[in-house]
Amino acid sequence: MALQSFFRDSPPLVLEQQHFQALLDALRARGYRLIGPTVQDDAVVYDDVESVDDFPTGWMDTQSGGTYRLESGGGETLFGYTASPQSWKRYLHPPVLELWKALRTNGTYRVASADPPPRLAFIGVRPCELHAIAIQDKVFLHSEFVDPHYQARRDNVFIVAVNCGQAGGTCFCVSMNTGPKAAAGFDLALTEVVDGDLHYFLVEVGSERGADVMRDLPHRPAGEGEIEAADAILTNTAASMGRELDTNGLKELLYRSYESPRWDEVAARCLTCGNCTQVCPTCFCTTIEDVTDLTGSEATRVRKWDSCFTMDFSYIHGGSIRYSAKSRYRQWMTHKLATWVDQFGSFGCVGCGRCITWCPVGIDITEEAQAIRDGSGAAK
Amino acid sequence: MVEQLLTQPRTTTDPMLPNLFRIHRVLKESYDTFTVELVSLEGYQTFPFAPGQFNMLYVFGVGEIPISISGDPLHPETLVHTTRAVGTVTKAMRELKPGDVIGVRGPFGSAWPVKEARGADVVFVAGGIGLAPLRSSLYHILSQREKYGKIVLLYGCRSPEDILFRKELEKWRARFDLEIFVTVDYANSRWHGNVGVVTKLIPKAPFDPLNTVAMVCGPEVMMRFTAIELVKRGVNPENVYLSMERNMKCAVGFCGHCQFGPTFICKNGPVYPYSQIQSWLSMWEV
Known part of the structure; x- marks a missing residue:
């Protein structure tokens, strides 16, 4: 050091x-x-x-x-x-990412981890x-x-x-x-x-x-x-920043705003495509896929990027927890700018702007945060 | 591939690699629920866990799911899980035979407050399959019966056919140091017990609300209204514990699926004091 x-x-x-x-x-x-x-x-x-x-x-x-x-x-x-x-x-x-592979021989399995x-x-x-x-x-x-x-x-x-x-x-x-x-x-x-x-x-x-x-x-x-x-x-x-985001009291603002009418407004535009989560440099969520070969002697566990914008993401027996678009957008944005702080000690957003650029309908996290701050249900 | 024979304790710390267990037996509990008993294949003689914790169980080539441990923490040489066959993995698991190999990761998560509850009355409130995660805690507390006050189990099921661990419940009911009340949503003509939701049992249950720890497990809406009813009766929200459920892929905080407000159910839960999650429970689609 x-x-x-x-x-x-x-x-x-x-x-x-x-x-x-x-x-x-x-x-x-x-x-x-x-x-x-x-x-x-x-x-x-x-x-x-x-x-x-x-x-x-x-x-x-x-x-x-x-x-x-x-x-x-x-x-x-x-x-x-x-x-x-x-x-x-x-x-x-x-x-x-392949996490590991299980090979079946004589009724038991050998688990092999991935290459360095x-x-x-x-x-x-x-x-x-x-x-x-x-x-x-x-x-x-x-x-x-x-x-x-x-x-x-x-x-x-x-x-x-x-x-x-x-x-x-x-x-x-x-x-x-x-x-x-x-x-x-x-x-x-x-x-x-x-x-x-x-x-x-x-x-x-x-x-x-x-x-x-x-x-x-x-x-x-x-x-x-x-x-x-x-x-x-x-x-x-x-x-010469293209955007700005007022982070003053932002976590508390979002914790207070779960019932904000703005979520309805943004949900009317959001396609829940998940582009924002794929381009985001901090989004870390994953799912698992199990793949077997035709003989059934080999099973592979594969980890793949997932998105909180899908219905499957929150599925448990009985249905998806977050079935509406507004709850999924709310989960994503509130995670980035509020709950992340309590989980990991910083915002989950670094201001790179990718989610704005690559949103097919141009939803802008800075604009949404400001709209919630303004307490306004109308788009600007 | 770097091959690694999992016949000895692992040197690696990869939390995503399963331990291999063998099915000891599969018990049919009801028409759609079953219990699997597992023994280690890797030379571990015991698998210590705290009541309320869960494991990730992996059926080869099918998938992996979180299931709470329903066995006796004093007998960790056998791992016991009880679940309902509703999905791809649980249906495949039900078909496994003694000797079949299964993958286990765990134990994960927080536990029922069995130590904190010493000296207090303990109220278990279970809904349906929710009795399974509570059974480990019941075993523990009954094994140290003298350390606790009154013990009450309030159990709600859809119908008499859905009652889990029926023989064990009858055995416990015969004890004089444990009170059990069962209610069903839909009764048949042979049912002479309570009918209605489990929350209706709370006002008349024999416990001292000012000196009670409650452990609640069942569908989320049932737990929410059970907690409200317990608090209404005078139980401190900090002494009411709920076991939460969400989609879960990794159980170690990497996959993001099990977030509940600012918490991860795999790490901060599944067992939470009601006081910690009260505000989140009343919100939609969190």
């Missing part, structure tokens, strides 16, 4: 853009499989990357309720986009996403039980965070106190600076592992001007 704080307190470094590839190479040389932003299907998607050419150079996005558009025009920036439809959740808490996962390095984790990972850590690592599947992935992961040089149209990390600058939870944190002919990354080292990687790369201590330039970018990002 002493070492970490030494690096934390030490002045930032500068990594020139032409040496970004060296960062990727240094990580791969250490045995990491690299996951970073790529452009696929007209969206930024976190996937395997090998070289700087795989990154979304010059791509920017426009986001609003129910809208995501990728556009060129960002010049040479590698990280000119904002929150993408996927989060890192899919790599730490995979959407489909690969070592991953995440390149381009946004500050809000760091907070989302920390929130899932509380669910899977710091509660009564530890999930060894999550732990095996999480323990090995190397995190290169990238501070946000721009705010998306549905971003509200400033409200949630989760960005736009990474404070902790990374091995390296970069701020990308493009200024005329200059293109460099201001690098903060967050761990001994991060320091070890930096030693392999051409770098120099950052000058005053370079630090100020990066700070100015982040100040500008913080000032």
Whole structure:
């Protein structure tokens, strides 16, 4: 820890853009499989990357309720986009995961657990996403039980965070106190600076592992001007949030508002499709599927992402507990902004705005919270 | 795959991996309820649990469900579960034969307040299959009978055919230190007992409301009105305990299904003091 704080307190470094590839190479040389932003299907998607050419150079996005558009025009920036439809959740808490397999022989069973996962390095984790990972850590690592599947992935992961040089149209990390600058939870944190002919990354080292990687790369201590330039970018990002959410007394407000007429209003629009839960970087709910082979000698237990928006989610003998759309939306939003606080000590929302962008009808959690606060049953 | 023979105590701590048990026997309790008795296959001689806790029982290739333990905590060498055959897993479980292998994870969750109830009267209020999770507590308390005041069991069923553990109830009824009152929703011509909901038994039941711990298990609506009736009679809401049920996939706080207000029934429950969940019980679709 002493070492970490030494690096934390030490002045930032500068990594020139032409040496970004060296960062990727240094990580791969250490045995990491690299996951970073790529452009696929007209969206930024976190996937395997090998070289700087795989990154979304010059791509920017426009986001609003129910809208995501990728556009060129960002010049040479590698990280000119904002929150993408996927989060890192899919790599730490995979959407489909085999838990174990039972093999039947002579009337008894042998239970085999799953293979250990690969070592991953995440390149381009946004500050809000760091907070989302920390929130899932509380669910899977710091509660009564530890999930060894999550732990095996999480323990090995190397995190290169990238501070946000721009705010998306549905971003509200400033409200949630989760960005736009990474404070902790990374091995390296970069701020990308493009200024005329200059293109460099201001690098903060967050761990001994991060320091070890930096030693392999051409770098120099950052000058005053370079630090100020990066700070100015982040100040500008913080000032241009697309959304805001008043968190003052929010938990208590929602605990008081179970009977609010606003739930009827939002239920009239909500399709209960569950998109918000799939794109959310903190939503952790899962279901189990049991699969058998045709001979009946092999049974596999598979864990899959689930959504509190389905009827099955709350089904017990006799029927579903939450049979109406309004009770399911209420469960989701109240969990994010109220009950989560009592369960895990923080909001279950990091202000990434994905649920707003990817809602097919553009339901906006910040707008719904404000409407409840205003005590108004009418849409704004 | 990393294969692991589960014939010895496990070294791993994966809470999702089942322990292997063998069916000792399957007892038919009523036309739609049954009890499974399990013994460990992995060399564990005993399976300690607290009355009120539950296990996740896994039928190979079919699925896994939470079921409260209905056996005697003083005899943890056999794991006993009683349930109603209503779903895919319970129907498959009913068909299992002695010797068949079943997966067990647990025990999980909170327990009935058997220690806290010492020195007090104890009122059990059961609805239908809800008697099963209470039976472990009854066994415990009867084994230390002298430590408790009056013991009363109020039991409500749909019909006389639905009465669970009938022989055991008759045996207990013969004791002079335990009072049992049974009521049914629908009676046949051979029934000479009470007819009506179980809450109707509360006003006249012989216990001292100011020194009573109540343990309640049954359908949610039954528990809600039982708790209201007990409090009306003067029992402190902090001394009324309910065993809650929700959909559950993991039992260890990962799957999110069993949330009830700010709590997880698998970790904070299933047994809650009424005072803690009173406001949530009266709300719709929580």
